[in-house]
Amino acid sequence: EDxxxxxxxxxxxxxxxxxxxxxxYTVSGLRGLFWYRQDPxxxxxxxxxxxxxxxxxxxxxxxxxLTKKESFLHITAPxxxxxxxxxxxxxxxxxxxxxxxxxxxxxxxxxx
Amino acid sequence: GAVVSQHxxxxxxxxxxxxxxxCRSLDFQAxxxxxxxxxxxxSLMLMATSNEGSKATYEQGVEKDKFLINxxxxxxxxxxxxxxxxxxxxFYICSARVLAIREQFFGPGTRLTVL
Numbered sequence: 001e002d003x004x005x006x007x008x009x010x011x012x013x014x015x016x017x018x019x020x021x022x023x024x025y026t027v028s029g030l031r032g033l034f035w036y037r038q039d040p041x042x043x044x045x046x047x048x049x050x051x052x053x054x055x056x057x058x059x060x061x062x063x064x065x066l067t068k069k070e071s072f073l074h075i076t077a078p079x080x081x082x083x084x085x086x087x088x089x090x091x092x093x094x095x096x097x098x099x100x101x102x103x104x105x106x107x108x109x110x111x112x
Numbered sequence: 113g114a115v116v117s118q119h120x121x122x123x124x125x126x127x128x129x130x131x132x133x134x135c136r137s138l139d140f141q142a143x144x145x146x147x148x149x150x151x152x153x154x155s156l157m158l159m160a161t162s163n164e165g166s167k168a169t170y171e172q173g174v175e176k177d178k179f180l181i182n183x184x185x186x187x188x189x190x191x192x193x194x195x196x197x198x199x200x201x202x203f204y205i206c207s208a209r210v211l212a213i214r215e216q217f218f219g220p221g222t223r224l225t226v227l
Contacts, residue, residue, distance in 0.1 A: 032214070032215070034215050034216075036218070041203075041221070041223070042220055042221060043116075043118075043205045043207075043218035043219050043220045043221045044156075044205075044207075044218045045218070046114070046215050046216070046217055046218070049214070049215045087155065087156070099146075099158070099161060100216065102155055102156050102158075103155065104154070104155040105155055
């Protein structure tokens with residue numbers, strides 16, 4: 001069974017204070033690791049897909065990295081508008097169903 | 113691109129009535145659509161997976177006779193909550209995917225309140 005653990009559960013930062021969110025996973029045959037951002041009362045917004053260890057992707061102040069056991073979402077010089085819950089999901093090939101497994105998320109609050 | 117819409121965004125109904133939620137992929141054809149339920153400050157709970165033209169596959173513990181899912185076309189899936197009760201009140205979110213190994217795109221969600 002695929003498993004995803006995100007840490008920390010909650011993170012408070014001052015504006016400009018860089019940090020990283022962690023997503024540890026176990027999966028049978030990784031087919032993709034996904035990062036999403038979710039604002040309160042809205043559906044998740046797609047950020048990144050990573051397919052293999054060593055891969056990195058960037059978007060504005062966000063950078064996602066991937067190893068064989070975990071992924072990090074690095075936030076550089078965050079702004080208050082980066083406050084949201086960040087979700088990580090993995091998709092393996094076990095059983096052929098290709099159904100992603102989501103973590104519980106990290107709630108990020110950036111104070112001005 | 114990759115926009116998914118849901119309608120309605122919010123619905124309030126009386127106990128015992130049925131509610132239909134529509135999920136549409138606006139600019140792509142979705143081979144697979146997912147329906148999730150989310151309680152306050154909790155993560156997504158997958159309810160069912162549906163492929164166009166096929167019966168939905170429900171997760172363990174989800175009543176298929178209560179949560180009817182129809183995926184009639186590559187751009188439309190519907191979730192009908194039959195004989196809704198207050199415990200069905202929740203935030204329902206759909207998502208759509210083009211290929212099995214690719215990311216999902218989520219709709220904005222539907223807030224259901226059953227009185």
